[in-house]
Amino acid sequence: MTAEWQSTACILCECNCGIVVQVEDRRLARIRGDKNHPASQGYTCNKALRLDHYQNNRARLRTPLRRRADGTFEEIDWDTAIIEIAEGFKHIRDTYGGDKVFYYGGGGQGNHLGGAYSGAFLKALGARYRSNALAQEKTGEAWVDAQLYGGHTRGEFEHAEVSVFVGKNPWMSQSFPRARVVLNEIAKDPARSLIVIDPVLTDTAKMSDFHLRVRPGTDAWCLAALAAVLVQENLCNEAFLAAHVHGVDIVRDALRDVPIGEYAQRCGVDEGLLRAAARRIGTAASVSVFEDLGIQQAPNSTLCSYLNKLLWILTGNFAKQGGQHLHSTFAPLFGTVSGRTPVTGAPIISGLIPSNVVPEEILTDHPDRFRAMIVESSNPAHSLANSSACREAFQALELMVVVDVAMTETARLAHYVLPAASQFEKPEATFFNFEFPHNGFHLRRALFEPLPGTLPEPEIWARLVRALGVIDDADLGPLREAAQRGRQAYAEAFFTAAAANPTVARLVPYVLYETLGPTLPDGLAGAAALWGLAQKTMLTYPDAVRRAGHADGDALFDAILNSPSGVTFTAHNYEDDFALIGHSDRKIALEIPEMLNDLGDLAGAPAQLTTPELPIVLSVGERRAYTANDIFRDPTWRKRDADGALRVSVEDAQALGLADGCRARVTTAAGSAEATIEITETMLPGHAALPNGFGLDYTDTDGHTVVPGVAPNMLTSTRWRDAYAGTPWHKHVPARIEALAAAGVSSRS
Numbered sequence: 167m168t169a170e171w172q173s174t175a176c177i178l179c180e181c182n183c184g185i186v187v188q189v190e191d192r193r194l195a196r197i198r199g200d201k202n203h204p205a206s207q208g209y210t211c212n213k214a215l216r217l218d219h220y221q222n223n224r225a226r227l228r229t230p231l232r233r234r235a236d237g238t239f240e241e242i243d244w245d246t247a248i249i250e251i252a253e254g255f256k257h258i259r260d261t262y263g264g265d266k267v268f269y270y271g272g273g274g275q276g277n278h279l280g281g282a283y284s285g286a287f288l289k290a291l292g293a294r295y296r297s298n299a300l301a302q303e304k305t306g307e308a309w310v311d312a313q314l315y316g317g318h319t320r321g322e323f324e325h326a327e328v329s330v331f332v333g334k335n336p337w338m339s340q341s342f343p344r345a346r347v348v349l350n351e352i353a354k355d356p357a358r359s360l361i362v363i364d365p366v367l368t369d370t371a372k373m374s375d376f377h378l379r380v381r382p383g384t385d386a387w388c389l390a391a392l393a394a395v396l397v398q399e400n401l402c403n404e405a406f407l408a409a410h411v412h413g414v415d416i417v418r419d420a421l422r423d424v425p426i427g428e429y430a431q432r433c434g435v436d437e438g439l440l441r442a443a444a445r446r447i448g449t450a451a452s453v454s455v456f457e458d459l460g461i462q463q464a465p466n467s468t469l470c471s472y473l474n475k476l477l478w479i480l481t482g483n484f485a486k487q488g489g490q491h492l493h494s495t496f497a498p499l500f501g502t503v504s505g506r507t508p509v510t511g512a513p514i515i516s517g518l519i520p521s522n523v524v525p526e527e528i529l530t531d532h533p534d535r536f537r538a539m540i541v542e543s544s545n546p547a548h549s550l551a552n553s554s555a556c557r558e559a560f561q562a563l564e565l566m567v568v569v570d571v572a573m574t575e576t577a578r579l580a581h582y583v584l585p586a587a588s589q590f591e592k593p594e595a596t597f598f599n600f601e602f603p604h605n606g607f608h609l610r611r612a613l614f615e616p617l618p619g620t621l622p623e624p625e626i627w628a629r630l631v632r633a634l635g636v637i638d639d640a641d642l643g644p645l646r647e648a649a650q651r652g653r654q655a656y657a658e659a660f661f662t663a664a665a666a667n668p669t670v671a672r673l674v675p676y677v678l679y680e681t682l683g684p685t686l687p688d689g690l691a692g693a694a695a696l697w698g699l700a701q702k703t704m705l706t707y708p709d710a711v712r713r714a715g716h717a718d719g720d721a722l723f724d725a726i727l728n729s730p731s732g733v734t735f736t737a738h739n740y741e742d743d744f745a746l747i748g749h750s751d752r753k754i755a756l757e758i759p760e761m762l763n764d765l766g767d768l769a770g771a772p773a774q775l776t777t778p779e780l781p782i783v784l785s786v787g788e789r790r791a792y793t794a795n796d797i798f799r800d801p802t803w804r805k806r807d808a809d810g811a812l813r814v815s816v817e818d819a820q821a822l823g824l825a826d827g828c829r830a831r832v833t834t835a836a837g838s839a840e841a842t843i844e845i846t847e848t849m850l851p852g853h854a855a856l857p858n859g860f861g862l863d864y865t866d867t868d869g870h871t872v873v874p875g876v877a878p879n880m881l882t883s884t885r886w887r888d889a890y891a892g893t894p895w896h897k898h899v900p901a902r903i904e905a906l907a908a909a910g911v912s913s914r915s
Contacts, residue, residue, distance in 0.1 A: 173200055173611045173730040176214035177276035177589050178794050179340045180598040183210045184608065184731055185217075185744030192614050194218040194590070202731035205604040209344040213794055216803040223800040224865055225572040227585030239583070244621070244629070254565045255291055258538045261746050264292025265508070268519075268527070268536040271544035271569075272298050274797055276596040278427050280569075280623025282497070282695040284542055286676035287627045292386050294503060295536070301518040303459055306468035306891035308500060308516045309606040313758050314475060316748015320600045321454025323348050325488035328450040330361045332474050333385065333460020333897070337369035339789040341458065343601065343851050346891040349373060359450070361443050363388055364460055366785075367848040371680035376443040378765070382783040382853045384433035384773050384900045386466035389473035390765060391433070392444045394424035394478050398793065399441075401448025410744065411479065413757030420762050421476075425769070432773050438519040452488025456698040459787065463896040465775060467888045472761040479754060485743035491602035492746035493734040497699050499597055508534035512892050521550050521891025522884040525559035538565040538570050542623070543586070545796045547576040548862065551882040551894045552836050563566050569626060572799055575862070586623050587616035593692040603740065604714070608732030609693055610651035614831075624679050624692040630905045631676045637669050645681035653720050656682060657701075674698055688789060690727060703735060710736035760890070776852070780900035782818065784832065785855045786878035795796075801864055801874045811844035812877030814903065817851040819843070822903055829906045834899050840906065841876050854903060856881075 171186040184203025188196040197215050201208035230247035231239040242250075258267055272281030288296070300308075311318055323329050323342055329352055336345045352358045353373045362374040363385060371377045380388045396402055397418050407414045430437035447453050455478050461470040483489040501517020509532045512523040518528070524546070527879050528536050539560065547556050548692055553575075560566055560579040568580040577583045590613040599605050616622060623631075631637070641663070648659035660681075664671040675695040683691030701719035714721040714737040725733045744752050776783060792804040801808065812832060814824060823832055824843045831840055832854070841856065849855065861877025878896070886895045 172611075172613055173202070174590060174613060175203075175276060175608055176210060177220070177274070177797065178213045178215065178217075179275060180344060180596070180600075181206065181340050181345070182276040182596040182598060182608065183214060183343075185210055185214055187613065189613055192222065194221055194613075199818045200731050203608065204604070204702045204732050204734050205343040205601060207344065211340060211346070212791065216798070219800040219803040220797055221590055223572070225799045226588070226617060227573055227577075227583060228617060229585060232585040233581050246635050247582055247584060248629045251567055251584075252630055254581075255538060256634065257450050258565060259291050259754060262537055264717065265294045266535070266537040267291055267293040267540065268524075268538070269293060269296040269540045269542070270298060270524070270546050271540075272296070275795060276598075277543050277594060278497070278597045279593065279595045279692060280586070280627070282567060283624045283627040283675045284540070285677060286673040287630050287634075288540075289672045290631055290634050291582075295514075295519055296501065296517065297519040297521055297524065299521075299549065299565075300499065300516075300552070301521045302893070302894055302896075303462050305515040305518055305520070306456065306462060306888055306893050307471040307892055308664065310468060310471045310475065310758065310761070312516075312748075312799065314479070315492065315753060317746055318495075318600065319490045319492055320602060321325070321456055321473075321490050322452075322488050323352075323454045323456070326352075326452050326454035327488060328361065329361045330363070330447065330453065330455040330477065331370055332363045332389070332455065332457040332470070333462065333464070334456050334458035335364065335366075335368035335460075335789065337373070338457065338791065339458065348914075353400035359446050361446065364617055364851055365850050376439065376446065377701070378433075378435045378440060378443060379850065381434040381773070381850065382785070383465045383775060385461045385464065386768055387429040387773065388433040388435055389470055389477070390421075390424050390768060391426045391429040392447070393439055393473055393476040393480065394421045394426050394429075395441050395444035396448050396477070397421040398426065399445070399448070399463070401445065401482045406482030406484070406807075407480070410484070411754045411756050412751075413755055416762065417476070417756050420765055429768070441615045447477055448481055448485075450481075452486060453481060453483040454488060454490055460897055463787070463894055464898045465895060466764070467893055467895075468890040469761055469764045472758060473765070474577035476756075479756060483793060484754075485740050487740060488885065492743050493600055493602040494596075494605045494703070494738070494746075496599045496607045496703055496735060497597040498829070502739050508532070515891055520887070521546070522887045522892050522894050523551060523556040525552070525884060528559040528562055529555075537563060539563050540567050540569070541576050541655045542569045545570075545574040545576045547579060548574065548796060548877060548879065550884075550885045551879055551886070551896070553879040554837070555884055556879075556905070560642055561858050569623060569630065571620075574796070582631070582842045584626055585617075585620040586626065587620045588614075590614060591616045592624075593690050595693075595696070599735075602743075603738040604734050605736045605738075607726060609690075609696065609726050609729075611730060612689055622692050624695075628676055628679050631673065632766070637673060637677075641667060641670060642677065642680050644739045645677065646665065646684070649682050649685045657720070686727070693727065696726055700726065707736050707738075708736045710742065713737040753774060775898065776900045780834065780902050782903055783853050784834065784881065784899040784900045784901035785853065785897040786882060786899060787858040788855040790811070793857040795859060798859060799862050799864050801862075801872065806858070807844075808874060809842040810857045812841035812876070812903070813844045813846050813849050813855045815849040815853065816845055816847060818854070818903070819845040820848075823905045824903070831904045832876075832881065832907055833902045833904070834883070836883045837880045837882050839876040840900075854901065
């Protein structure tokens with residue numbers, strides 16, 4: 167084992183905490199938090215300690231694969247794979263148009279660098295349409311954000327007097343730096359308060375000062391009542407609203423009409439508790455708010471995002487320490503394409519097609535249907551609603567290519583599977599850079615050489631672009647020569663070439679990889695695209711970049727290359743928040759007519775969407791101590807909850823004749839599955855939960871195929887989705903639970 171501790175990062179949630187590791191025989195032998203990381207500062211949760219189960223699992227791919235006519239796969243060499251795939255996509259482009267190629271993915275958690283290069287290949291084909299996991303979660307919030315202030319906000323919980331979590335359990339799901347440390351600090355400080363809106367008695371809710379334990383699916387009534395208390399009890403920050411917000415009067419009028427007592431009753435929260443929580447928000451010196459999947463994948467999700475944001479806007483908790491902030495970005499997570507999807511006419515928000523319409527955009531005879539698909543570092547056959555419909559759709563494609571480290575459920579449906587190097591075998595980075603006032607970026611160096619037979623994604627996409635023949639090597643030669651003469655010469659040559667040659671401008675990541683990449687040190691060619699992003703970041707936030715210690719874009723790029731634990735790339739002042747508002751007048755536009763109409767309709771809307779046949783609200787994808795995203799296929803990392811239990815309330819267990827550890831069948835409109843029961847006081851009557859990360863098959867050391875737990879999307883529906891963003895209602899699936907007389911079927915086959 168090497169005695170040296172090497173810097174890298176955890177890849178299991180958006181925080182991507184810095185870690186240091188010791189390696190032995192291509193294994194991550196020891197792992198601990200990196201104290202030099204600018205955001206996590208040595209913090210990490212238990213999941214990071216299990217990362218070798220990702221790096222060295224038996225499902226790793228080791229050679230390109232081509233599907234035979236009988237559905238089995240044969241190994242092929244890289245040259246054959248690249249030529250055949252490029253020819254296949256050229257056929258789709260030339261026969262139907264490049265816009266018939268659909269792209270899903272762009273990198274898993276902390277695996278974003280490869281996605282920068284796939285974009286060049288897509289542009290070379292003329293592909294337009296894409297989607298990824300964000301379209302299952304964040305597009306409703308993004309739609310609201312775009313209209314309110316044109317950006318994304320994040321709370322400064324470390325300094326907030328009051329922290330509000332809506333459908334969010336940060337003790338388990340993290341999502342902001344040093345989450346558990348910060349939560350403990352809040353809980354110990356009598357001058358600070360924690361407000362949780364969640365039907366589940368989560369770990370975070372147990373620490374809270376105010377737990378508004380809403381009935382499942384009734385968050386909109388609770389949030390409307392909280393905002394109404396702020397207006398009706400004159401708790402708004404009138405000076406802030408007058409100076410920085412448009413459309414206040416019409417929103418105020420709408421909230422004056424909200425019957426607070428009635429809405430408290432409808433959501434199941436004591437009116438006195440609800441009013442006390444609103445008063446705590448309205449009188450605090452600083453408030454930070456975080457919404458997450460608990461409301462973003464439930465009924466009225468887009469309306470809930472809007473109402474949630476009213477809590478901090480009405481009280482003026484913006485552009486101050488401990489408040490809500492817009493922030494810099496190093497690379498955009500969302501695209502700019504808008505409009506409607508070609509077949510169903512679903513809205514495209516932030517460049518992303520709603521995940522729930524993907525099967526409908528394929529399974530049709532419409533002339534504009536998707537005919538080919540690229541999937542990169544994602545597993546939509548498992549992670550999208552209604553897995554059966556997704557599998558049927560993917561099998562109907564004329565060409566499907568998957569780039570991944572493992573033989574996933576989606577890869578098995580592909581015509582070609584290309585094996586990628588793992589996240590620890592190549593330079594990698596995350597574009598989840600959300601913090602304020604100091605924002606950080608972490609380029610991770612490879613800990614190992616790529617597994618034999620695999621390639622890093624930048625090289626895969628570069629080979630495919632070369633095979634398309636869309637750019638002449640004569641165009642790249644002068645840039646290669648300039649790169650050898652130094653960064654200044656390269657910058658002049660690059661910007662001249664981009665201005666004169668539209669193809670160079672369209673394929674920037676590829677051009678950088680081919681010309682600047684070979685000059686970068688220590689196998690960092692894959693980081694070449696970051697040079698362009700560093701220049702853009704400098705142009706966008708010049709004062710904040712200089713304040714962080716970087717004189718120009720090249721200095722920032724060099725700092726990124728030479729900082730193994732990450733670097734602070736912007737340092738803002740609090741007043742910068744107003745300059746980050748996307749509207750030309752730098753004011754928040756509070757009035758969104760669609761949302762105000764929906765607010766008015768709440769009075770007559772049903773608060774219950776279950777039926778006598780399906781009386782239980784099933785929430786799928788719950789985060790637990792031993793669950794993670796699909797990246798962990800090897801189940802031996804789990805020390806508890808090996809079957810991914812179906813959690814039910816004490817009351818429901820008694821009514822249904824369920825016992826702890828027994829087997830039961832859970833049935834929804836989409837399908838049914840067997841699960842092990844866990845009885846817990848954390849669940850309300852009529853509410854049950856299944857965890858994320860289960861239902862993945864794995865071949866154990868004895869050669870047996872093991873499928874622990876339930877694949878959640880066997881039970882979800884593509885039709886059960888938000889009216890605006892199309893985000894799925896995974897947290898609100900009507901279901902029926904029945905005890906099984908026998909012990910059930912083993913997960914071993």
